[in-house]
Amino acid sequence: MSRFHRWLLKTARTIHVYLTLFGLTLILFFAVTGFMLNHTEWFLPDDAKLEKQTRKESRELPRDKLPGGKLPAPNPETGEATGDEKLAVVEALRKEFDIRGEMSSFGFVKDDNDKYQIKVEFKRAGGETTATIDVESAKTDVAFVYQGWAMVMTDLHRGNRGNLSNEVKRTGRVWSFVIDATCFVMLIISATGLVMWWSLKSRGKWGAALFLLGTAVSVAAYYWFVP
Secondary structure (H helix, E strand, C coil): CCHHHHHHHHHHHHHHHHHHHHHHHHHHHHHHHHHHHHCHHHHCCCHHHHHHCEEEEEEECCCCCCHHHCCCCCCCCCCCCCHHHHHHHHHHHHHHHCCCCEEEEEEEEECCCCCEEEEEEEEECCEEEEEEEECCCCEEEEEEEECCHHHHHHHHHHCCCCHHHCCCCCCHHHHHHHHHHHHHHHHHHHHHHHHHHHHCCCCHHHHHHHHHHHHHHHHHHHHHHCC
16 A cells, blocks of 8 residues: 555545534435435424414504604605615614514515505514514514424425525525535535545445445436336
8 A cells, every 4th residue: 555545534524523513403404304304294383373373463663763753755766775774674673573584575564445455575594574664663573483403494494495586585695605514514424424435345246336336226216207
């Protein structure tokens, strides 16, 4: 065995062992939540349960922190509020109602009496919050929907429920980096494991046969059984 071969094997073994220990919790987490996503009917709540998990609060939103001491009205040209106005309303809602999560939408709607209301939606892992504010009276109705621990875990697995629809990230940017890092860790663990297998004297036909068998089973399952 050459010096380079010995160095490669020692390095691969060290990286494989310690990187596996470092990422073990996240690897197990994504394994469990991947199973949960594949069987959502077992773990995730249906619409009837979600209705029971909705909590509502209603009171006037303090206007002392808002620009000019009043709620914004839609701009005649754009039909929207300015960035500063949106920020002030969102921060007032967070402080008064202890709302968490990222703001996913902010807009003006009209009620049954043709009066303007501000509707603000927030989303977070396992839940979402909708606030409806009467522009004139500042009366605010807030609905908190908590979808349960299972939804929190599966949201953490997905990171962003609606990448293709540009939906707001429920878990934030930092957790998105954690997901990317976990994928990178798993790639390195796989690569170093392959190096260690290749160095074994007994690797021969059995190791290659198992690798090819696993690949063939995966491809066959996709080709013949996935609609």
